[in-house]
Amino acid sequence: MLGKPNNFSLNFNTGGQQILFPIPMTNQYQNISRLTYSLNAQQFIEKEFGNKTLVFPQEKPSQLLFLHQSKSVFYDFDSIRLLKITSHMSDDKYISSTGSDLVALNRKLIPADKVSEEQVVKHLYYGLIDYLEYGNPIDGLYTFSQALKDKKTDCGGFATLLASLLKVNGIHSRLVVGYLLSKKRKTQLKRLIQKKLTFNDISMHAWLEVPTSQGWFPLDPSIEWKRLRGLSHRQGGFGYTPDDRLVVSYGHNLSMKINKKEYSFPILQHPEKLL
Numbered sequence: 001m002l003g004k005p006n007n008f009s010l011n012f013n014t015g016g017q018q019i020l021f022p023i024p025m026t027n028q029y030q031n032i033s034r035l036t037y038s039l040n041a042q043q044f045i046e047k048e049f050g051n052k053t054l055v056f057p058q059e060k061p062s063q064l065l066f067l068h069q070s071k072s073v074f075y076d077f078d079s080i081r082l083l084k085i086t087s088h089m090s091d092d093k094y095i096s097s098t099g100s101d102l103v104a105l106n107r108k109l110i111p112a113d114k115v116s117e118e119q120v121v122k123h124l125y126y127g128l129i130d131y132l133e134y135g136n137p138i139d140g141l142y143t144f145s146q147a148l149k150d151k152k153t154d155c156g157g158f159a160t161l162l163a164s165l166l167k168v169n170g171i172h173s174r175l176v177v178g179y180l181l182s183k184k185r186k187t188q189l190k191r192l193i194q195k196k197l198t199f200n201d202i203s204m205h206a207w208l209e210v211p212t213s214q215g216w217f218p219l220d221p222s223i224e225w226k227r228l229r230g231l232s233h234r235q236g237g238f239g240y241t242p243d244d245r246l247v248v249s250y251g252h253n254l255s256m257k258i259n260k261k262e263y264s265f266p267i268l269q270h271p272e273k274l275l
Contacts, residue, residue, distance in 0.1 A: 002031070002069050002070075002071055002243070003069060003070040003071065003072070003243030003244070004069070004191060004192075005067055005068065005069045005194070006067070006068045006069070006070070006181070006191055006197050007065075007067060007068075007194055007195070007196045007197065008064075008065065008066050008067075008068050008196065008197050008198075008246075009063060009064075009065050009196035009197070009198060010063065010064045010065075010198065010199060011061060011062070011063050011198065011199075012056050012061065012062045012063070012064070012271055013061050014056055014057070014058045014059070014060070014061065014062060015273075016058050017058050017273045017274065017275070018055050018056065018057065018058050018273070018274040019055070019056045019058075019062065019271050019272065019273060019274070020044075020053050020054070020055050020056075020258070020263075020268075020271070020272040020273075020274055021053065021054055021056070021064065021248075021270075021271050021272070022051055022052065022053050022054075022177075022248040022249040022268040022269070023035070023043070023051075023052040023053060023054055023064075023248075024066060024068065024178075024246060024247065024248050025052060025247075027247060028071065028073055028215060028216060029070065029071055029073060029176070029178075029241065029245050029247045030068055030069060030070050030071060030245070030246065030247055031068075031069040031071070032066055032067070032068060033066070033067045033069075034065070034066055034067040035064075035065070035066040035067075036064075036065045036066070037054055037056075037062070037063065037064045037065065038056060038057075038062040038063050038064075040057045040059075041054045041055065041056050041057065041062060042054070042055045042259075043055075044256060044257075044258055046249075046251075046254050046255075046256050046268065048089075048251055048254060048255070049174070049249070049250040049251035049254070050250075051249040051250060051251070051254070051268055053256070053268065055258060055259075055274065065196075068246055070181070070243035070244060070245055070246070071243055072240075072241065072242050072243045073218055073240065073241045074239065074240045075212070075214060075215070075217050075218075075239040075240070076239075077118070077122070077217075077238070077239050079214070080118065080212040080213060080214050080217060080239075081118070081212060081213040082117045082118055082121070082171065082210060082211070082212055082213075083172075083211040083212055083213060084172075085172040085211050086172075087167075087172045089253075091167075092252075092253045093143045093145070093253075094141055094142075094143050094144060094160050094252050094253055094266065095144055095160050095163045095164050095167060095252065095253075096144055096145075096164050096167070097164065097167040097168045099145065099148075101145075101148055101149075102144065102145075102148060102164055102165070102168060103168060105131070105148065105165065106124075106165050106168045106169070108127070109123055109124050109127030109128070109131070109165065110123055110124070110169075111123065117169070117171060120166075120169050120171065121166065121171065121210060121217075121219070122238070124162060124165045124166060124169075125162065125219055125221055125238055126238075128158065128161060128162050128165070128221055129221050129224060129225050129228065131151065132147065132151055132152070132153060132157070132158060132161070132221075132225070133151060133152045133153075133225075134152070134153070134154065134155075134158070134222055134225050134226060134231075135152045135153070135154070136150070136152055136153065136154060137154035137155075137204075138154060138156070139204070139270060140156075140266050140267070141156045141160065141206075141252060141266035141267050142154060142156045142157030142160055143160060144157075144160040144161045144163070144164040147160060147161040148161055154222065155205050155206050155207065155220075155222035155223075156175075156206045156267070158221045158222040158225070159175055159206050159207055159208045159219075159221075159222075160175075160252070162208055162219060162221060163175070163208055166210065171210060172210065172211060173208050173209065173210045173219075174208070174209060174216075174250055174251055175206055175207075175208060175250065175251055175252050175267065176206065176207050176208065176209055176218070176247055176250060177206045177247070177248060177249045177250065177251075177252075177267045177268060177269045178204075178205060178206070178245055178246050178247040178248045178249070178269070179202035179203060179204055179205055179245065179246040179248070180202065180203050180204075180205045180234070180244055180245060180246075181197075181201065181202055181244045181245070181246065182200075182201050182202060182203065183233075183234065183244075184201075186201075187201040202246060204269055204270065205223075205245070206267065206269070207219060207220035207221075207222070207223070207236075207241070208220070208221075217239055218236075218239060218240065218241045219237075219238060219239075220236045220237050220238075220241060221237070223235075223236040223237055224236070224237035224238065248268065248269060249267065249268035249269065251267075252266060252267050253266060254266075254267070254268060258274065
């Protein structure tokens with residue numbers, strides 16, 4: 001189901017440095033149209049996940065404009081079947097399938113009786129919600145080991161630890177990176193009268209998805225963690241996301257060659273200064 005259209009105007013004060021920002025694209029979570037940006041901005045593509053980015057020049061403030069129409073996403077868990085996708089991405093510090101503590105937690109969350117791969121996803125998802133606590137948000141991306149050790153982490157830590165547990169079981173997943181639309185009255189009024197939304201109207205968020213016979217099945221444990229504890233009324237969770245999201249990229253531990261120089265990013269989310 002499509003939500004109300006939102007006019008976005010994202011401004012970037014380059015401060016004498018080049019700024020990189022991912023380009024929102026149409027996907028199962030949103031329709032993107034009327035995309036325009038400042039002259040002299042260069043477009044680059046991150047090849048691993050196909051993320052498109054803009055590099056804004058350092059000479060003056062820059063702008064990205066687009067019309068965003070979010071979609072609610074719902075999958076019936078009982079009718080899905082996981083797809084076998086062989087990931088060529090090796091373990092890294094963010095998502096891994098090795099480590100004694102990780103393997104021990106996996107054994108703890110998976111019942112002794114043999115269950116299907118689909119049921120493994122469900123056991124890991126809800127088991128992690130009981131294991132972790134939400135808190136200490138950061139601008140970057142928590143490693144799975146930090147989330148595992150601290151047991152208190154943000155949406156990114158929920159996602160990397162869940163992705164690691166899935167990987168232990170041979171189940172492929174990927175990060176979805178973007179923003180949540182603010183529930184504040186001021187933002188809701190701006191949406192109602194079609195006034196342009198800015199960075200002040202969104203907050204950073206990330207979740208996970210796994211490939212199934214019907215599409216990419218969303219897993220958003222941090223949102224469900226808050227709602228189950230009465231800390232938020234925002235919807236979303238296991239197989240469901242409402243029409244309140246702006247997606248800007250996929251994946252993690254990304255590398256890009258920009259003007260003959262190599263750059264690496266934990267995720268593509270907020271404006272990045274290119275040094």
